Amino acid sequence: METLDYEVDGRVARITLNRPERGNGITLAMPRELAECVERANLDPAVNVIALAGAGKGFCGGYDLVEFAEQEMPNHDPTQPWDPVVDWQMMSRNLRGFMSLFHSDKPVICKVQGFCVAGGTDMALCSDLLVIADDARIGYPPARVWGVPTSALWAFRVGDQRAKRLLFTGDLIDGRTALDWGLAIEAPAAAELDERFEALVQRIALTPVNQLVI
Numbered sequence: 001m002e003t004l005d006y007e008v009d010g011r012v013a014r015i016t017l018n019r020p021e022r023g024n025g026i027t028l029a030m031p032r033e034l035a036e037c038v039e040r041a042n043l044d045p046a047v048n049v050i051a052l053a054g055a056g057k058g059f060c061g062g063y064d065l066v067e068f069a070e071q072e073m074p075n076h077d078p079t080q081p082w083d084p085v086v087d088w089q090m091m092s093r094n095l096r097g098f099m100s101l102f103h104s105d106k107p108v109i110c111k112v113q114g115f116c117v118a119g120g121t122d123m124a125l126c127s128d129l130l131v132i133a134d135d136a137r138i139g140y141p142p143a144r145v146w147g148v149p150t151s152a153l154w155a156f157r158v159g160d161q162r163a164k165r166l167l168f169t170g171d172l173i174d175g176r177t178a179l180d181w182g183l184a185i186e187a188p189a190a191a192e193l194d195e196r197f198e199a200l201v202q203r204i205a206l207t208p209v210n211q212l213v214i
Contacts, residue, residue, distance in 0.1 A: 003030040005055075006037045011048040011205040013041035013106075017123075020056025025064025026119045028090070031097025034123070038100040038108075048209045051201045052101065052110040052127055054120075059111070062118025062142070094119075095150045101126035102153075105213045107204060111197040113190065117172065118142050125153040131200060132175035132184040133193045139172035158183050 005016045015037045017024035041047045054060050101108045101123060110127035116138040124130055124138065132138065140149050143166070154163035158181045166173070179187035188196040204212070 001033050001037075003027055003033055004037065006040065008041075008044065008047060011046065011209075012201055013037070013044065013047040013050045015041075015050060015052050017054040017060055019064070020054075022064050022066070023058055023061030023115070024054045024056065024120070025061055025067065026094070027064055027067055028094070031094040033097075035097040035100040038104050042105040045209070047106060048205045048207065048212055049201055050101075050104060050106055050108045051197075052108055052123065053197075054111075054113070054116075056114075058114030059116040059136075060120025060123060061115060062120050091150050095122070098122040098126050098151055102151075104128075106209070107212055109197070109201050109204065111193065112136050112138060112175070112184075113193055119150070122149060122151040122153075125151060125157050129200070130178070130184045131186045131188070131193065131197045132178050133190040134175040134179075134187045135190055136175045137172040138175075138178055138183070139166055139170070141170040141172070143167040144170040 003017065003019055005018045007014050015034065017030070019025055038050065041050050107129070108127040109129045109131065110124050112124060112130060112132040113136055114133070115136065116124050118140060121138060121140055140154070143149070148167065154167060162181055165171070173181070175184060175187035178184040186196055186200065
């Protein structure tokens, strides 16, 4: 794996975004590797629950724009006009990777510390439950420039009015507001985040796996 770590700890499969030097920025490899790990956890009879987290000071800062600026884009000749179909083909395949969390057989619990912005919210919102530190910041600032998030799950998670409030402005909310809006299931103080997240994950892991899947 180039972009994340996968390990099984008891009944928990732990998927950790592991590019902390780049704010766990999304590359073309990350959605593919994410889907592979989700499938691996789903097919492992020893795993009851998936714990999704990000290494370092934040969960995910969105797409790694430096990497995309410095590498040659697949199937795109920079001397020619931009073809929107090329963008659609790339982003739709990335979305399939993110949506592997949404369609996972087994529950996905996501821990958010520091920041979860832009494309990083696609992964967070595709999870079943979010535990967000009270001082963490979450939102989709690119809505001011690049339009709707690829997963289009904001209205599903927070309702149409609050989704419009965020996407018309690109504003961020903190963990306390996320809890108040029903986006987070818990919003502990940052110092208590790991402990509270782990307690919830382990509690869910005690439920029989067949029950969780069904």
